[in-house]
Amino acid sequence: MEFRLHLGSGVPPYLQLVQQVEHALRLGTLAPGDQLPKVRDVVAKLAINPNTVSKAYRELELKGLAVGRPGQGTFIEATLDPVSLPELTKLRRSLTSWMATAEAAGLDDHAMTALITSVQHDFRERRGSEGVA
């Protein structure tokens, strides 16, 4: 597993590492028992703060996805349910038909992205406030 870092994406570096591990788990390229790169190696490769890597690994441990073994490193403990293929196809198809409707209504690519981002934001916000209440 090799980490990459996108600066200027607005996503904090530690979260990018967490998401890349989760992504690899969903795609099946990482499986329980696999060792995550040693903190020192990630630091040397990406020239980032060691605390960032430790924080990402701690987060993965808190989520129950990884476990740290003293003196050995951090290992994958559990896997994430990959989205099943039929489910994915269905979602894809409904999104495609939505896009056709949007195009017919005169939206270009940028307008669609703006709309999706805005709705996604509202959706998260609502879910967040429901969670608090």
Added chain:
Amino acid sequence: MNVIETHCLSKSYGSTRALVDCTLAIPDGHIVALVGPNGAGKSTLLNLTVGLAMPSAGEVTVLGGCPAGSLPALDRIAFVAQDTPLFKNLSAADLLHMTRNLNLRFDQGYAERRLGELGIPLGHKAGKMSGGQQAQLALTLALARRPQLLLLDEPMAMLDPLARHDFMATVMMAVADDGVSVVLSSHVLAELERVADYLVLVSRGTVQVAGEVDDLLATHRVLTGPTAGVERYLGRWNVVHASPAAPLAHMLVRGDASSCPVPPGCKAHSLTLEELVLAYLREPSAGALPGPARSARRDAKERVR
């Protein structure tokens, strides 16, 4: 332990006030980005911390209370000044020899191993090396002293992107291996954004913002909404910067969801470190100094006890 602590620190050069009443406390274990515009006082602060300059007023201590410039302080601090100065006529081997003899501690094995990994021949004269190699050599000399606090003044200004990456990787390895606390100054925040977990923003000779990056980002939000909806809050909240342009106004507030709930019709966005720094630079009268104030108070209490 605070790696750097200043109380009402001021420094004037003739009639120029480079640093004015600067009070600051930086806890250990951090990689600190010391940022600010050119001429803000970053180098002055570093020079005072190392003991290369004497304060006009106030005091500065390092590594848990050692006066800046005292022997115990000098022994545990390493400083790489702007433009990584080296004796250009000396070879790398001679520079290692000299540094070893001028210091109480010097890890010759580390220095030679590091230069080997970097492909810098010991026999080459410093003046004949590339900018990147000179920077790496200066950094290696600093790290071989096994410091607890490493201060780097605009370390990457002269380096190309690859050399920057390698330079930063060397610093980060030292943090990973030895837990060195690091202060990096730069007028380009982007250089430091991927490494820094603590921010000190200096502007016009004073410290304007200081704190852990995560805390700063968690306590600042941008609210966007109709101008009328946003303007009502200008006087009530801790507003760092507002641009009340119709029809949508943006307002950067300091406060979390409980102290500044999102007004109806508005949206809240988190922001990047760069946006935060720019907003404060635009508003020199605004400040965010949770760290130093808290820490200074605590230290005062400890002293009383």
